[in-house]
Amino acid sequence: MDKIIIKGGNTLRGEVEISAAKNAVLPILAATLLSEDKCTIENCPMLLDVFVICDLIKSLGAKVKIDEESGLTEIEALNIKDCEQIGDLSRKMRASFLIMGPMVSRFGKFKISLPGGCNIGTRPIDLHLKGFKALGASVILDHGNVEISANKLIGNRIYLDFPSVGATENIMMAGTLAEGETIIENAAAEPEIGDLANFLTKMGACIEGVGTGTIKIKGVKKLIGADYKPIYDRIEAGTFMIAAGLTNSNIKLKGVNEDHIKPIIAKLTEMGMDIEMDNDILIIDGRKELKPIDIKTMPYPGFPTDMQAQMMSLLSCVVGTSVVTETIYENRFMHVAELKRMGANVKIDGRSAVIEGITRLNGAAVKATDLRAGASLILAGLEAEGETEITDVYHIDRGYVEIEKKFKMLGANIRRIKE
Numbered sequence: 384m385d386k387i388i389i390k391g392g393n394t395l396r397g398e399v400e401i402s403a404a405k406n407a408v409l410p411i412l413a414a415t416l417l418s419e420d421k422c423t424i425e426n427c428p429m430l431l432d433v434f435v436i437c438d439l440i441k442s443l444g445a446k447v448k449i450d451e452e453s454g455l456t457e458i459e460a461l462n463i464k465d466c467e468q469i470g471d472l473s474r475k476m477r478a479s480f481l482i483m484g485p486m487v488s489r490f491g492k493f494k495i496s497l498p499g500g501c502n503i504g505t506r507p508i509d510l511h512l513k514g515f516k517a518l519g520a521s522v523i524l525d526h527g528n529v530e531i532s533a534n535k536l537i538g539n540r541i542y543l544d545f546p547s548v549g550a551t552e553n554i555m556m557a558g559t560l561a562e563g564e565t566i567i568e569n570a571a572a573e574p575e576i577g578d579l580a581n582f583l584t585k586m587g588a589c590i591e592g593v594g595t596g597t598i599k600i601k602g603v604k605k606l607i608g609a610d611y612k613p614i615y616d617r618i619e620a621g622t623f624m625i626a627a628g629l630t631n632s633n634i635k636l637k638g639v640n641e642d643h644i645k646p647i648i649a650k651l652t653e654m655g656m657d658i659e660m661d662n663d664i665l666i667i668d669g670r671k672e673l674k675p676i677d678i679k680t681m682p683y684p685g686f687p688t689d690m691q692a693q694m695m696s697l698l699s700c701v702v703g704t705s706v707v708t709e710t711i712y713e714n715r716f717m718h719v720a721e722l723k724r725m726g727a728n729v730k731i732d733g734r735s736a737v738i739e740g741i742t743r744l745n746g747a748a749v750k751a752t753d754l755r756a757g758a759s760l761i762l763a764g765l766e767a768e769g770e771t772e773i774t775d776v777y778h779i780d781r782g783y784v785e786i787e788k789k790f791k792m793l794g795a796n797i798r799r800i801k802e
């Protein structure tokens with residue numbers, strides 16, 4: 384298992400290009416199953432999770448071609464085998480469950496192992512299943528699998544008790560080939576959902592209201608192939624923005640959509656960072672003395688939960704008291720124990736963590752427990768005095784393309800040891 388070694392204290396300079404968004408690409412790849420025509424997705428990030436979902440789609444009988452240099456990914460889901468169970472791939476990665484909507488909508492039936500929970504929470508799928516049932520599907524849970532079937536999905540009105548990103552995506556995809564209109568109320572509004580809707584629309588779907596909380600999908604008979612370039616990764620952008628604050632640097636990020644990172648810009652500006660846009664280049668200056676602030680994660684357009692761990696690394700190095708409240712997941716503080724090994728002063732109190740910022744962290748041997756926790760440890764290592772060794776970096780590779788190469792390009796003293 385690879386390790387990442389960082390010698391903290393370097394300031395960063397220069398410009399880095401942000402990759403395409405993992406959380407947009409995964410549902411878009413799943414959506415290619417809705418058509419028998421070839422779809423071409425440009426600039427796919429070459430991430431573990433992308434390869435997992437492509438392997439899963441291939442195992443169903445689709446043709447999948449990935450150019451790992453350019454990220455160009457072609458999928459032709461013409462010859463899909465019977466909806467046989469595809470083993471426990473979906474336990475490997477929760478996002479695999481996103482193929483349920485397309486498969487049931489196009490073929491009327493699919494069976495897959497129940498997605499497992501993960502380190503950050505139980506990750507239930509009750510809202511996904513509520514949606515499929517509302518569209519007339521039968522749902523059978525047995526021996527750890529879930530089988531969903533319907534002769535024909537019939538459009539209906541569905542209220543999501545929580546604006547779940549995945550449930551919104553799965554139901555939206557299921558509604559594209561359903562009979563009649565599907566209305567999703569209290570729908571999630573994350574930019575990745577808008578990107579999926581744009582891709583589906585290029586395939587011939589009729590979708591409106593994305594981003595408003597109420598999404599309407601008018602079912603069509605058939606969807607055609609489409610070419611598409613997904614949006615940039617707002618969470619990767621936010622991760623690099625925090626690095627500027629932790630290393631007192633002024634850096635540029637290429638490929639940023641300002642609208643997608645408004646909550647991140649708002650909070651970092653509140654702390655004292657200077658942030659400006661020059662077309663799609665974000666210029667961030669983290670060289671000023673920063674102030675402590677409070678953070679509360681919320682569904683979009685609130686502060687993203689996927690930025691909570693990274694923000695905690697920054698607040699750990701800002702003198703004063705900050706409070707971070709995690710409202711989305713029940714167990715997304717596993718980075719705290721690792722940050723404390725580096726000297727951070729954090730006390731967890733239920734869903735909140737109280738941080739007494741200190742002037743300098745100390746390098747230490749730490750472990751990535753999940754994707755964003757791993758990112759927060761890289762950030763802490765960039766700031767810390769001495770050497771930080773991060774193990775279990777496969778978690779980080781699920782969501783960041785060559786993160787150590789990008790930081791090295793900016794001047795960080797960081798290297799990966801392949802083991």
Ligand code: EPZ
Nearest residue numbers: 406478506507508509510511547548549550689711712754
């Ligand atoms: C997506 O996960 C993202 N993953 C997550 O990013 C992100 O943290 C999350 O949205 C929230 O923004 C992908 O897009 C692949 P949810 P998803 O359904 O769809 C509860 C990362 O780091 N819930 O919005 O699984 C659930 O328990 C990852 O890139 C139900 O109760 O998120 C959780 O508390 C981590 N019932 C909350 O909603 C359901 O049926 C958020 O889940 C579904 C969800």
